[in-house]
Amino acid sequence: MQQASLDTVPERFPPGLNQAPAGIELLRLDNITKRFPGVLALDGVGFDLRRGEVHALCGENGAGKSTLMKIISGQYQPDEGGITYKGEVRRFASSLDAERAGIAIIHQELNLVPHLSVAENIFLAREPKRGWFVDRTALRRQARACLDRLGVDIRPDAPVKSLSVAQCQMVEIAKALSLNAEIVIMDEPTSSLTESETALLFQVIRELKEQGVGIVYISHRLDEMALIVDRVTVLRDGRYVDTRNFADTCVDEIVALMVGRSLDDKFPERTSIPTADVLMDVRGLTRRGVFHDVGFELRRGEILGFAGLMGAGRTEVARAIFGADPLDTGTIRLGEREITVKTPRDAIAHGIAYLSEDRKSHGLAVKMSVTQNLTLANMGAVSNTLGFIDRKAEEQAAWRYIQMLSIRTPSPHQVARLLSGGNQQKIVIAKWLFRQSRILFFDEPTRGIDVGAKFAIYQLLDRLAAEGIGVVLISSELPEILGLTDRVAVFHEGRITAVLNTRETSQEEIMHFASGHGRPAAPGAETT
């Protein structure tokens, strides 16, 4: 598999398209510098892309990947440095300008109009016309041709809102092809795809390579890159670090380049010791049609993992315990006391917190400052009985957590929107620490976060557990579950199929229970 993808010079080209041979330089960026008020985002960065190659751009959050990507796609103009595209020095005044020149970008959050059909989306604002009217037949035919080129089975008439994320991505790619794009930039294309969908995407990427398209590929999932990436360029803190042939390097080396140090362990040494002391005892939780008879114990000082496939009900159970979604039946006990949770306010009052997997839409008030986000769940601690806020106390609290969690922000008054993903995640964590929560549900806390920041968050989870906080870690990444948790509750279709001791289990055993098969021959299972 890997061999095939490293073969950068394909023998044949489909006629009529991108006739130039692969391996020829398509795009070169020299000495690009970009400043924002207060931040030097890129400092003399170079990058080049050849025809028919996939060139990955790696770096931690805030390393400058997005800025570089936006410069290539014309959204930003560099302050210094030049862009050479197909042998000509170019300056793209806008993304439209770049698009016309054949550079398409597929954003992480896809830009499709949900109520229009696939065909209408592909040719949005460029509809084939007959007189004053849209030529529907031509529209459908041309869309069909684009989709066929990708070899995907999507109906041109299907409304986009009925498609899966992966299919939407295919539509975006089809749209890029319809623009005769010679460069396609993909930002975190696999972050919300399942494994089989990812495989399909990679198949499409290989097709594009064969057709001589150059692809700039940005992803945090380094493991996957081996399947498609030819070269990789690493950025760190806005500076160029190195470019390597993927064949001559390995994931660990790339990570080391990204963080500027070698990462011996991906996971920190666990320091907390689980006790037998039960913090939370959940029994018979049911929400009809979503999850059934879910029960588990959370003990003081432990990290309990929730493993399972997407849609197995892990997030839903956590949200219901937190009061964000309704619950049909079931009991929740904290220590000896049974509690009723109807709204998040009830749960918060009992010291339960839930950190959503979707930070931007559920976790942060992005227009508000770091400080304001930090204190939002615990305004009582920084205000008097009349509700007047003590700004000094608030600022001190913010400052304390900024230092404690090493949140990188120019000031506590910075608007949350302007921080990187890892730092936004830390703000959300800080919010709940400031609320003195005793039970924390972390839902995919490291999704979309780079390696270095991940490690910091792992350390934090361990520290929280060591301080006696009950931590539940919901994660789709099994290494994360195995590397961090003490016990794992495995979900399958809304039920817990097993609770396993992490030390005695394996990736295979967890997958076995997660996919709904009965107990395997392996030992170590502990029944609920």
Add this chain to the structure above:
Amino acid sequence: MSNPTTKAIDATSPTAASPRQPTSDGPQAMNGRMMNDRRKDLIQKFAALAGLLVLVTVFSMTSDAFFSVGNGMTIALQVTSIAYLGIAATCVIITGGIDLSVGSVLALAGVVAALAVKAGAPVPLGMGLGILVGAFCGLLNGLCVTRLKLPPFIATLGMMMVARGVALQITGARAVSGLGESFGELGNGAMFRIVRIGEDGFPDVVFPGIPYPVVLMVVIAIAVAIMLSRTTLGRHIYAVGSNAEAARLSGVNVAGVTLFTYVLSGTLAGLTGCVLMSRLVTAQPNEGVMYELDAIASAVIGGTSLIGGVGTISGTAIGAFVIGILRNGLNMNGVSAFTQQIIIGLVILLTVWIDQIRNRR
């Protein structure tokens, strides 16, 4: 300008930060940047204020009567109703909502107050009743939005028609007059009014005084500004507008906060109605048509974002005065009412456009 920029670079970029290493700068550096933020904020405010000053200067030059204590008070008095409603509109808009019903609600409240007084109720009680009716309309708006989950635009559009209809119905579409002098006290009285009996025996006004509506406007503006910027309730209002789901998951009572802003809007509309009718000493069921749009315009000119999460009372106050001074000054220069509308419309477009540019990155 170069100095603060370089300073900020030190903190955020390269050397300062391998991810595990704590940020190295302390509270001092933070203070420096805060000042910078504040200064920027001040400059933004100043830009709007400067526009206001330009208006005052231009009108002072084109009309002799414009720049005087008397006219100043007139303008302040004229601005009051836009300001009350604008302040309320600001709170509603910050949560991401809108209240189109205030013009009708103020008419209903004023009419109810007048009818009560006509029926023999003491003036303060009658006006109290009027304000309560306003608050009740606001409550209904809020419940439609939070309980029935109607879009605020629709909920308050409905109320706009209902309240106007009720006001016309209970008065038979006729003005309520003959309310007695005491009904006019709130709208026409003034604090610190100095009147001397001249030598000819006629009263001679030394200082016209500060009209009660102006005093009320200042008090309400300060109270709501403090509420928004210094209290948890205010913080929650911004949080709801910035991201309602995040606010809910942080334990904010989103429905309660939203409801509060509509009740506040209704209450202030009720007060506006009482003040307006008191000024005329007559209650007109047709009063206040299109006032909601003036209110929204003043908030928007003052930098409130219709998407929610952004806005200040000081900005809205400036916005209200921009509209008030434009009307007054153009009147004094003999510009027709139609031309005035055109100019005010253009000013709204211009200020919001400038605001967009300023916020663009």
